[in-house]
Amino acid sequence: MKEIKLFAPATVANVSCGFDVLGFCLDPIGDEMIIRKTDQPGVRITKIEGQDLPLSTKKNVAGVAAEALLASLATSFGFEIEIYKKIKAGSGIGSSAASSAGAVFGINELLGRPYSRNELIQFAMKGEVLASGVGHADNVAPALLGGFTLVRCNKQVDVVALPSPSELYATIIHPKIELRTADARSVLKKNIPLNKAIEQWGNLAALVSGLYTDNYELISRSLVDVIIEPERSPLIPFFSELKGAALDAGALGSGISGSGPSIYALSRGEETAKKVRQAMEKVFLPMNIDFDTYVSKINTEGIKIIE
Amino acid sequence: MKEIKLFAPATVANVSCGFDVLGFCLDPIGDEMIIRKTDQPGVRITKIEGQDLPLSTKKNVAGVAAEALLASLATSFGFEIEIYKKIKAGSGIGSSAASSAGAVFGINELLGRPYSRNELIQFAMKGEVLASGVGHADNVAPALLGGFTLVRCNKQVDVVALPSPSELYATIIHPKIELRTADARSVLKKNIPLNKAIEQWGNLAALVSGLYTDNYELISRSLVDVIIEPERSPLIPFFSELKGAALDAGALGSGISGSGPSIYALSRGEETAKKVRQAMEKVFLPMNIDFDTYVSKINTEGIKIIE
Numbered sequence: 193m194k195e196i197k198l199f200a201p202a203t204v205a206n207v208s209c210g211f212d213v214l215g216f217c218l219d220p221i222g223d224e225m226i227i228r229k230t231d232q233p234g235v236r237i238t239k240i241e242g243q244d245l246p247l248s249t250k251k252n253v254a255g256v257a258a259e260a261l262l263a264s265l266a267t268s269f270g271f272e273i274e275i276y277k278k279i280k281a282g283s284g285i286g287s288s289a290a291s292s293a294g295a296v297f298g299i300n301e302l303l304g305r306p307y308s309r310n311e312l313i314q315f316a317m318k319g320e321v322l323a324s325g326v327g328h329a330d331n332v333a334p335a336l337l338g339g340f341t342l343v344r345c346n347k348q349v350d351v352v353a354l355p356s357p358s359e360l361y362a363t364i365i366h367p368k369i370e371l372r373t374a375d376a377r378s379v380l381k382k383n384i385p386l387n388k389a390i391e392q393w394g395n396l397a398a399l400v401s402g403l404y405t406d407n408y409e410l411i412s413r414s415l416v417d418v419i420i421e422p423e424r425s426p427l428i429p430f431f432s433e434l435k436g437a438a439l440d441a442g443a444l445g446s447g448i449s450g451s452g453p454s455i456y457a458l459s460r461g462e463e464t465a466k467k468v469r470q471a472m473e474k475v476f477l478p479m480n481i482d483f484d485t486y487v488s489k490i491n492t493e494g495i496k497i498i499e
Numbered sequence: 500m501k502e503i504k505l506f507a508p509a510t511v512a513n514v515s516c517g518f519d520v521l522g523f524c525l526d527p528i529g530d531e532m533i534i535r536k537t538d539q540p541g542v543r544i545t546k547i548e549g550q551d552l553p554l555s556t557k558k559n560v561a562g563v564a565a566e567a568l569l570a571s572l573a574t575s576f577g578f579e580i581e582i583y584k585k586i587k588a589g590s591g592i593g594s595s596a597a598s599s600a601g602a603v604f605g606i607n608e609l610l611g612r613p614y615s616r617n618e619l620i621q622f623a624m625k626g627e628v629l630a631s632g633v634g635h636a637d638n639v640a641p642a643l644l645g646g647f648t649l650v651r652c653n654k655q656v657d658v659v660a661l662p663s664p665s666e667l668y669a670t671i672i673h674p675k676i677e678l679r680t681a682d683a684r685s686v687l688k689k690n691i692p693l694n695k696a697i698e699q700w701g702n703l704a705a706l707v708s709g710l711y712t713d714n715y716e717l718i719s720r721s722l723v724d725v726i727i728e729p730e731r732s733p734l735i736p737f738f739s740e741l742k743g744a745a746l747d748a749g750a751l752g753s754g755i756s757g758s759g760p761s762i763y764a765l766s767r768g769e770e771t772a773k774k775v776r777q778a779m780e781k782v783f784l785p786m787n788i789d790f791d792t793y794v795s796k797i798n799t800e801g802i803k804i805i806e
Contacts, residue, residue, distance in 0.1 A: 209700075210700075210704070211697065212697045212701075213697065213700065213701040213704060214704070342701070342704050342705060342708060343701060344701045344702060344704070344705035344717075344720065344721060345698070345701060345702075345720075350705070350720060352705055352708050352717065354708060380693065381693065382692060382693055383690040383691065383692055383693065384690065384691060384692075384693050384696055385689060385690055385691075386687065386688065386689060386690065386691050386726070389691055389696040389699070389700070389726075390518065390519045390520065391652070392696070392700060393516075393517075393520065393696075393699060393700035393703045393704075394519075394520040394649070394650060394651045394652060395651060395652075396700045396703065396704050397517070397520060397521070397649050397651070397700075397703050397704055397706075397707045398649060398651035398657070398659050399704075400704045400707045400708055400711075401649060401659050401661060401707055401711075404707075404708075404711040410651075410659065413651065413652075413657060414651060419693070419696075
């Protein structure tokens, strides 16, 4: 095999109480990438469509991630990468993670899988360092592994795949406004009250239990963020109206996707997830804000080869 | 049925990363209680053996919990309670919780079970308010439900029963020193760094995953407390030596039980748990400190009727 085409899905990180640790994988949106083995060593980004991103390997998240992977192996080959960008940068649904994860996944396939999907996370994280200055795994992990993923420890790249109840559907609304990750980060306080932290970890632990037991009511009660959401939501126009509309329409829970501006909701069943989409769209339609919406089952497969 | 005798087990709360939310139930140590239905209304503590505790209903945790339960029901009966105290007050393994939980469990049985075990938690918590000023469920929940329990929310008394891997054994060492819960609480900082909180909830979520999947390695990696233990452990003599000895002897993890001074360790298999006990005893033997030790499987049953 000298060339593969793959689909690298969008992902939701910072799932309410699971800030910085919990993410899940989406189905209908994702980048397409072609990875080609070449005799010439090194990594070259030969084409990017759909977005204005640097072709220079060292300035492109896919390039940096791919180089990190190659540096770990003694190989004389090189690789060309074409990226057909479908996920908008800065949308909060793991645009950089999809490209980083896609690059390392594709190269790993062409090399005969020297690494497991879980082991690829460490290389994909190098792309995240370039994108945001921080090597976090909470988007690349669900992109690579699919389903819900838990980053127990970023430093040790200790990632646990969690089960995804089969009736769980996500609704995403992406208001097309500019919201820089750096700004979203700067509003966060360095210190938080211990009692709020306890509330947060009680909810996260219960959410994990709900995922294991298909307990949708428990999932719903646990999808609460008492720490980050109160700080960040004011940066997102009409956040409380959107979240309120989602919950009124029957969503189990709703919150900021990644560092925003996208908002996610989780629902039991596709029909409810579609009603939630309608309800969220209804909030935005009278406003002068352009937006995209998606309804997605939880993608339990992660990145996949399409050709 | 007019009278029952029951066994109300000791429990470990504040299980490392699960501060204030995670507890588990022990097997070999617990109070025995006799609960007797009487025609005279109200609750009377008629006997306490093994410890100097108040017989006055309003000053005794079992009395207060029992009264809270009775107040919720229209019943003309009353109840007498005899308490045979085996768990030392202030030992950090849920002494007050055992008596509170035992009282409400016994009365509920004699009344024909108007409440589920989970519903009894709210009443047993009233005893904890008397004991420590705070209505927390992290000891009464495992005493009533058995196994590992997660308190998602104290205010709403939302408690989730978690699975207990069958090879998991606890070792407890109780140094007989005075350590007041109030003192243990006063060393805690009201505010904690966000990055430490993230580390803590990543570990707790992974621990819950490990309990569901019998993943002892993951349980071991997750049994870390980066917030409370560093503050409280200096109050416990030779804490780091005891913990180090436990880990060297093969324990999966170790930490403060409740607010101390007891220390717990969790191990895979009874044999390792016994080695851990030996190793911990070896630390204390040359010192001038009296202590008790226990090895226990996780008690998945909770409070039980013995006669």
